[in-house]
Amino acid sequence: MFEIVQSQLESDINRDFVALGYLLIEDVGPHSAFIIQYQGILYEFHYEGSMIDFSEIWNDYFHKVTYSVHPEEVPAFMAMCEQIQKKANPRYGYFYSGESYDRNGDHFGSKDLGERMTCVGFCLNVLKGFFEEDYLEYTDWDEETHNDVGYLESYCEKHNLDITKVKASHRRITPIEFISSGFFANLPIRKIQIESKVQEVEETIERKVQSQMN
Amino acid sequence: MNQLEIALKEANGESVSLKLMTPDALESFMLVMSSLKAIAESLTIKDNLNFSISEGSAQCVLEAPQDSMEIIYEELDIAIKGESEDKDVTSNLRSIQDQIKRENYKYRFLYKRSNKPPIDLYSALFNSKRITVKRKRNQYEYKLKIKSGFFNQLGGNTPNYHFDYGGGEKITIGCTVNQAKKINQYIYSNIQALLLCKEWYAEDKKDEYTHKAVLDEEYVNHIKTYLNSYNKENELLRKLRLTHEFIDKMFNENKGHKILFYLLLAFNDKHFHLSELKTLLVISKSFREEDDIEKVRKALLETYEEKKNKLKK
Numbered sequence: 318m319f320e321i322v323q324s325q326l327e328s329d330i331n332r333d334f335v336a337l338g339y340l341l342i343e344d345v346g347p348h349s350a351f352i353i354q355y356q357g358i359l360y361e362f363h364y365e366g367s368m369i370d371f372s373e374i375w376n377d378y379f380h381k382v383t384y385s386v387h388p389e390e391v392p393a394f395m396a397m398c399e400q401i402q403k404k405a406n407p408r409y410g411y412f413y414s415g416e417s418y419d420r421n422g423d424h425f426g427s428k429d430l431g432e433r434m435t436c437v438g439f440c441l442n443v444l445k446g447f448f449e450e451d452y453l454e455y456t457d458w459d460e461e462t463h464n465d466v467g468y469l470e471s472y473c474e475k476h477n478l479d480i481t482k483v484k485a486s487h488r489r490i491t492p493i494e495f496i497s498s499g500f501f502a503n504l505p506i507r508k509i510q511i512e513s514k515v516q517e518v519e520e521t522i523e524r525k526v527q528s529q530m531n
Numbered sequence: 532m533n534q535l536e537i538a539l540k541e542a543n544g545e546s547v548s549l550k551l552m553t554p555d556a557l558e559s560f561m562l563v564m565s566s567l568k569a570i571a572e573s574l575t576i577k578d579n580l581n582f583s584i585s586e587g588s589a590q591c592v593l594e595a596p597q598d599s600m601e602i603i604y605e606e607l608d609i610a611i612k613g614e615s616e617d618k619d620v621t622s623n624l625r626s627i628q629d630q631i632k633r634e635n636y637k638y639r640f641l642y643k644r645s646n647k648p649p650i651d652l653y654s655a656l657f658n659s660k661r662i663t664v665k666r667k668r669n670q671y672e673y674k675l676k677i678k679s680g681f682f683n684q685l686g687g688n689t690p691n692y693h694f695d696y697g698g699g700e701k702i703t704i705g706c707t708v709n710q711a712k713k714i715n716q717y718i719y720s721n722i723q724a725l726l727l728c729k730e731w732y733a734e735d736k737k738d739e740y741t742h743k744a745v746l747d748e749e750y751v752n753h754i755k756t757y758l759n760s761y762n763k764e765n766e767l768l769r770k771l772r773l774t775h776e777f778i779d780k781m782f783n784e785n786k787g788h789k790i791l792f793y794l795l796l797a798f799n800d801k802h803f804h805l806s807e808l809k810t811l812l813v814i815s816k817s818f819r820e821e822d823d824i825e826k827v828r829k830a831l832l833e834t835y836e837e838k839k840n841k842l843k844k
Contacts, residue, residue, distance in 0.1 A: 355768070387839055393806035396771035397813050447813060449832070 321496070321521045323529075324352050324378040328359060333391040336380035337440070338363070339496040339522065347492035349436045351398070351443070352380040355391050362398045364439035369402045379522050381499030385448065397447060437495045450504040457508035458490055493519060533600040534643045535571075535652075537563055537627070538590035541637035549586045556589070559630050562698070563638070564591045566623040573619035574606055574759065575599040576752040588639070604642050604650075610662055611655050617763075618664045618730055618738075625662040632657060664732060671731045673802040674762045677746065677755050678702065679723045685711055692742075694724075706742035714745060723751045725797050744796045750789060753781065771810045778814055788823060791815055795827040799834050805842065808835040 322328060324338060338350040338361065350363030352374065359374040386394055444452040497514040498506050539547050542556035552560070564584075571580050571593055581594040595603065609615045610624050631638045631653060640653040656662075680694025680702075690711040695701045704726060706714065714722075723746045729739040746754065757777045764770045774794070781790040791814065798811050811831060818824040 387805060387842065389805040389842060390809050391806070392768045392771055392804075393809035393813065395768055396775055396806075396810055399772065400775050446816065449812070449816075 320500075321379055321381050321518060321525075323525060324359060324374060324380045328352075328354060328380075330354070330357055333388045334382045335386040335391060335394050336382040337496045337499040338378040338380040339492055340376050340378045341522075341526070349440050349492040349495045350376075350378060351440060352378055353391065353395060353398075355395055360395075362402075362443075364436050366436070369405060369439075371398055371402045379496070379525065381496050381518075383499045384502040385444075385452070385504060394447060398443065401443060401446075435489070437490050437492055440495060441490065448504055452504055452506065453490070453498065454505040454507050455490075532594050533597055533604075533645065534641075535567065535593040535600070535603065536590065536639070536641045536643055537567060537592075538588045538639040539563070539636070540588045540639055541635070543635045547589050549584070549589050552589065558698075559633065559636060560589045560591075563627050563630050566626040567591065567593060569623045570607070570620055571595065571603055573617075573623075574603050576756055578752060607642075607652065611652075611659050613660065613663065614665055616665050618732075621662050621664040622734075624656075628656045628659075628662050663734060666732045670733065671729055671736075673800075674728050674730055675743070675758050675797050676726050676728045676740075676762075677723055677751060677758065678704075678726055678740070679721060681720070682714070682717050682722045683719055685715055685718065702738070702740055704740040704742050710742050714742065717745055723748065725754065725793060727797070727800055727802070729802075741800075743799075744793050746793065747789070750786065750793065753777075753786065753790065754793065767804060767806060771806060774807075774810055775814065788818070788821075791818065792823055792827060795824065795831050799827070799831040801834055801838050805835070805838055808838065 324336070332354070333356070334354050336352040336354075338352040340348040340350065342348050348363070350361045353360045353362060360371065361374045361376060361378065362371045363369070441452060441455070493515055494508075494511050497511045497518045500514050501510050539556060539560045541547060542553065542559065547556055547560075564582075568580075568582065575595060579595045579599045583592045583594070584590065585592070593603075594600075606615065606617060606620050607624060610617070610620050615621050627640070630636065631640065638653055640651075640656065642650040642652055644650070678694060680696065682692060682694070685692045689705065690708055691703050691705045692711075692714065693701050693703050704724065724742060725744040725746055727741040727743055729741075731738060757773065761770055761773050764773060778787060778791060778794070781787045795811055795815060798807055808831060812828070812835060815824055815828050819828050
């Protein structure tokens with residue numbers, strides 16, 4: 318029983334859920350989103366690098382339902398997403414320092430970064446705003462997790478940011494790590510837990526993609 | 532301006548004048564007036580309403596802005612058709628109907644509109660079946676309501692207090708010992724109380740009230756308007772949207788903190804849906820360490836966790 322499914326084909330239509338979605342975009346790479354099912358309709362909620370989209374599902378995602386959101390809390394989660402979409406204004410960059418969105422969809426963090434994040438960072442911020450505890454033990458991920466040498470330096474130069482202030486938030490949590498976190502519901506989730514699942518998740522998705530093509 | 536006009540023309544075969552009324556006629560007229568007032572107040576904010584009483588039989592006129600008046604008339608019309616699910620409207624309209632149908636009493640009840648002929652509510656009420664609330668599948672429903680009254684008594688081992696409205700009309704409000712200690716400071720004054728009401732659809736069953744908060748006057752109309760829409764909305768996600776939007780609006784008017792405080796108290800109850808509790812937690816999260824919010828938020832968080840754990844089993 319492995320519970321990663323193709324959102325549009327294999328989703329159990331009879332229950333409400335929040336799931337962590339994974340999408341492989343050709344020539345671009347993997348992408349993260351929330352897949353939400355409410356009253357029999359599937360939605361995707363995600364940050365596309367320029368805007369926040371909340372609509373009925375149209376991309377071909379894989380997802381893992383997260384048990385950290387109770388089925389009865391799905392309406393509350395959706396209401397929060399709507400607020401964030403109305404008000405948040407993120408910019409793209411590989412940073413995550415454990416911020417969240419507050420009641421206004423305003424970005425809520427102590428760092429000097431403003432709203433700079435990836436699609437994963439956006440999802441993590443949303444989750445953090447929803448739970449009482451941190452969703453991830455984000456300090457488990459350090460600067461080493463971003464493997465493009467010189468990314469931080471050129472990013473700071475381009476956007477006129479002080480590298481000493483930004484450095485501690487520079488980390489990359491990948492879409493495959495994000496979907497893998499869906500196997501755990503005790504928060505905060507540790508990097509070591511997620512790592513124990515990553516390979517299995519990758520293989521499942523690979524197998525499903527292959528069988529789709531045949 | 533549109534008006535609702537109700538007048539007692541004859542009592543016991545005698546024509547009625549404000550200058551000289553029998554106790555029976557006066558009681559009937561007062562009952563009709565207070566019922567009309569209760570309906571209007573339950574549907575719109577108080578500041579919008581104007582009442583006048585005048586001679587020419589005993590006549591009472593309610594005036595309100597066009598949109599408020601239309602809401603009131605529509606609700607009356609729905610109730611006369613037997614389609615209303617609003618017990619405040621149906622029970623009070625039934626009181627009016629009982630007086631209208633009284634033998635040897637003659638009333639006039641009109642909805643007067645500018646540039647249009649008046650609508651005869653008297654005939655509609657006289658000819659319709661006894662007004663009742665339309666039953667839903669459940670036997671009862673929990674609703675937040677604001678009730679005001681003179682607070683003059685508090686006590687008991689399981690404490691409660693009363694609002695006495697005269698004529699045998701009164702409500703009893705249950706509270707905890709801790710709440711009782713706090714409410715006691717308002718004794719012998721008029722208070723506005725935010726209450727959780729267990730509203731029974733069966734006409735003969737009395738609604739049950741639980742205390743949630745005593746409200747400062749300046750917040751009453753805002754919360755009332757919000758609760759009116761909230762209680763009418765049946766779809767959960769739309770209800771939650773209303774809460775988000777209401778608190779947003781209040782923060783823009785610098786009333787957000789106090790409103791959030793009241794709603795955290797009000798929604799701290801296991802009878803609400805888990806998503807209703809969660810929404811308040813999400814909205815208040817960034818204020819969780821602030822003095823006024825911290826304690827009430829913790830209390831709601833406990834209720835939420837208890838409920839969530841029970842659902843899991």
